[in-house]
Amino acid sequence: MTVFKTFLKVLNKNKFIVILYSVILLFFGVSNMQTQEENTNFISSKPDVLLVVSDELEGITKHFVDYMEKHTNRKEIEESVRDDALFYRDVNYIIFINDHFREDFLSGEQPNIEVKSTGDYQASLAELLVNNYLKVASVYQKMGFTEEEIMQNIDKTLEKQVVMEVTSPLDTDQLEKVAFYYNFLSYSMLAGCVYIICLMLVSFQNEKIRKRTIISSMSDRKYNRILLLSNGLFALLLWLCYVVLSFILLGEGMFSRQGFLMLINSFLFTICCLTLAFLLGTLIRSKNTINGIVNVVALGSSFLCGAFVPMEWLPNFVLKIAHLLPSYWYIKTNELLKTMEIINIESLKPIFYPMGILCFFSVFFVILTNYISSKRRNIG
Amino acid sequence: MNKIIEVANLTKKYKGKTAVDALSFSVFEGEILGLLGPNGSGKSTTINCILSLLSIDEGKITIFGQEMKPSAYEIKKEIGVVFQDVAVFDELTVIDNIRYFCGLYIKDKKVREVYIEEAIQLVGLEEFKKYYPKQLSGGLLRRLNIACGISHKPKLIFFDEPTVAVDPQSRNNILDGMKTLNKNGATIIYTTHYMEEVEFLCHRVIILDKGKIIESGTIDELKSLSNIEEKISVEVNNLKKSIISDIAKWEQVESVDYENGILIVTYQKGKNNLAGLIHYFKENRIEYNKIFSERPTLNDVFLELTGKGLRD
Numbered sequence: 001m002t003v004f005k006t007f008l009k010v011l012n013k014n015k016f017i018v019i020l021y022s023v024i025l026l027f028f029g030v031s032n033m034q035t036q037e038e039n040t041n042f043i044s045s046k047p048d049v050l051l052v053v054s055d056e057l058e059g060i061t062k063h064f065v066d067y068m069e070k071h072t073n074r075k076e077i078e079e080s081v082r083d084d085a086l087f088y089r090d091v092n093y094i095i096f097i098n099d100h101f102r103e104d105f106l107s108g109e110q111p112n113i114e115v116k117s118t119g120d121y122q123a124s125l126a127e128l129l130v131n132n133y134l135k136v137a138s139v140y141q142k143m144g145f146t147e148e149e150i151m152q153n154i155d156k157t158l159e160k161q162v163v164m165e166v167t168s169p170l171d172t173d174q175l176e177k178v179a180f181y182y183n184f185l186s187y188s189m190l191a192g193c194v195y196i197i198c199l200m201l202v203s204f205q206n207e208k209i210r211k212r213t214i215i216s217s218m219s220d221r222k223y224n225r226i227l228l229l230s231n232g233l234f235a236l237l238l239w240l241c242y243v244v245l246s247f248i249l250l251g252e253g254m255f256s257r258q259g260f261l262m263l264i265n266s267f268l269f270t271i272c273c274l275t276l277a278f279l280l281g282t283l284i285r286s287k288n289t290i291n292g293i294v295n296v297v298a299l300g301s302s303f304l305c306g307a308f309v310p311m312e313w314l315p316n317f318v319l320k321i322a323h324l325l326p327s328y329w330y331i332k333t334n335e336l337l338k339t340m341e342i343i344n345i346e347s348l349k350p351i352f353y354p355m356g357i358l359c360f361f362s363v364f365f366v367i368l369t370n371y372i373s374s375k376r377r378n379i380g
Numbered sequence: 381m382n383k384i385i386e387v388a389n390l391t392k393k394y395k396g397k398t399a400v401d402a403l404s405f406s407v408f409e410g411e412i413l414g415l416l417g418p419n420g421s422g423k424s425t426t427i428n429c430i431l432s433l434l435s436i437d438e439g440k441i442t443i444f445g446q447e448m449k450p451s452a453y454e455i456k457k458e459i460g461v462v463f464q465d466v467a468v469f470d471e472l473t474v475i476d477n478i479r480y481f482c483g484l485y486i487k488d489k490k491v492r493e494v495y496i497e498e499a500i501q502l503v504g505l506e507e508f509k510k511y512y513p514k515q516l517s518g519g520l521l522r523r524l525n526i527a528c529g530i531s532h533k534p535k536l537i538f539f540d541e542p543t544v545a546v547d548p549q550s551r552n553n554i555l556d557g558m559k560t561l562n563k564n565g566a567t568i569i570y571t572t573h574y575m576e577e578v579e580f581l582c583h584r585v586i587i588l589d590k591g592k593i594i595e596s597g598t599i600d601e602l603k604s605l606s607n608i609e610e611k612i613s614v615e616v617n618n619l620k621k622s623i624i625s626d627i628a629k630w631e632q633v634e635s636v637d638y639e640n641g642i643l644i645v646t647y648q649k650g651k652n653n654l655a656g657l658i659h660y661f662k663e664n665r666i667e668y669n670k671i672f673s674e675r676p677t678l679n680d681v682f683l684e685l686t687g688k689g690l691r692d
Contacts, residue, residue: 003484006472009476203469212461214433215432218453220450327687358597
């Protein structure tokens with residue numbers, strides 16, 4: 001108990017740094033919840049359209065123009081700068097309605113419409129609106145309806161709304177928040193573990209204190225075992241704190257299967273952080289270097305692996321480098337989980353690979369730590 | 381007297397170079413043994429081998445009648461070590477540091493707390509219990525280092541230069557503490573560079589050089605080995621070279637040194653050496669300030685035996 005009690009006393013003396021990392025996680029977790037509250041899954045959008053009407057604004061021509069005005073943002077742009085407006089995306093679609101539009105339509109001919117498009121999805125939407133209108137109008141015209149009847153029928157047909165219900169149980173909003181929290185957790189967990197465990201190892205494995213311990217009546221194996229368990233317990237408690245915090249902050253999102261799997265993923269990552277911290281603690285000799293190491297390891301890997309910035313925004317070469325870091329595989333699993341609708345053995349196969357790599361990293365760090373420790377013992 | 385430590389034919393080599401060469405000696409119960417030698421003489425290697433911090437190439441080390449090895453925890457229970465470098469936790473207070481190191485030996489909490497209080501009293505740190513190491517002066521830090529090493533009341537204590545760079549007050553406190561520990565029954569092995577401390581503390585001295593024992597015995601036994609019987613120092617200015625060479629020719633004179641206005645004349649033996657020198661100065665009308673005679677010190681013996689000072 002002496003070693004464990006001393007471990008707790010040293011930890012208590014350095015508790016502020018752990019609290020700091022936890023507060024950062026809490027702050028970003030809460031601020032993320034607030035910024036994402038207005039998010040919806042589908043947003044209605046209207047293309048910016050310029051209507052150049054050369055025909056008289058009456059009858060079917062006026063009806064068509066009214067229809068387009070209703071479903072698009074009609075822009076007024078001078079003739080001389082129309083192409084520039086298109087280039088700079090001030091307008092997505094330009095429709096030229098010629099002077100014989102009404103006459104051609106009523107006589108059963110294909111009305112003459114010219115268009116200019118930016119070619120983007122907004123322009124496609126405008127094109128869809130135009131085509132829909134003309135197709136429906138053409139059908140009613142061919143059926144022999146009068147102009148007035150055609151306009152009434154077009155309204156009835158095109159104004160019908162399709163009610164679409166999303167039957168998927170996936171609450172993407174909630175899972176987005178859970179994934180953000182757990183992605184950010186990689187920074188707090190890595191920084192907390194590396195800082196505290198390195199500090200503990202530097203303190204307890206300090207050459208002079210070590211010498212005193214070796215000549216004491218406590219066996220070296222027992223001493224090392226207590227140190228290992230104490231550090232493991234710290235990492236476990238830190239993980240539990242972050243998990244409890246996630247339940248408080250994210251609520252129902254954590255009660256989903258995806259949330260549960262992210263929790264398991266974070267546990268594997270915690271073990272990986274623990275083993276990495278042991279490796280670094282074995283290499284470090286001075287307390288002064290710990291802060292630098294934490295910044296390089298925790299901040300560096302969090303930036304490279306998408307804990308702060310979404311992975312899809314990162315350049316390819318950065319992501320290639322990130323493959324060498326455990327944080328990448330941890331965050332990748334979270335990203336896969338947040339979009340996973342059906343959870344079964346088959347659908348989970350893609351996350352087994354990154355989770356397996358996390359385990360591989362842990363084993364690799366343990367082997368490397370043992371190798372370095374044994375080399376050092378031999379030299380001593 | 382009981383043998384507490386028996387070192388037989390101890391040999392330790394580093395990369396083919398012999399650091400300790402077939403060393404054999406014993407330490408007896410209740411004594412303070414001084415281990416002396418210039419830097420690189422093998423003192424620290426010998427202590428590290430005895431404590432099983434280093435493996436040995438040849439020989440046998442027995443402590444309390446049992447062979448010493450890294451897993452000899454029953455023997456280690458009775459050993460305390462005070463290293464030259466301060467080995468404490470910066471994050472723990474004075475009392476918590478002592479509590480930790482005492483806790484490595486003493487399981488019973490009540491006994492441990494009593495021992496800790498006694499250790500604090502012994503080194504005089506009562507007022508500094510709640511201080512952190514960074515708040516302590518160098519001398520107080522050394523005292524804390526000692527308290528951490530002896531708080532479990534060991535029967536055998538190793539002190540490795542505990543008074544280096546320590547203020548006189550702390551030094552006296554440390555030396556008095558060591559005497560008290562010895563009076564209470566602890567056997568002490570003490571290495572230092574300060575000869576006056578050895579003369580003040582040690583019952584017996586072993587002088588090491590190049591990994592071998594070159595002499596051992598009590599302080600008086602070692603002094604009797606010296607060729608010098610008397611040393612006379614005179615404060616005198618502008619002494620002519622002819623006078624120095626004249627004195628050096630005297631039959632009983634071993635050596636004459638004149639440096640910075642101090643003339644040191646050492647005599648192999650003889651009586652009335654001081655009177656003779658005063659008479660000579662009077663005859664030659666040489667004026668002097670102070671003149672005094674002394675017996676050879678342990679330092680003189682050490683110089684004669686090793687041919688160098690302790691800090692060489």
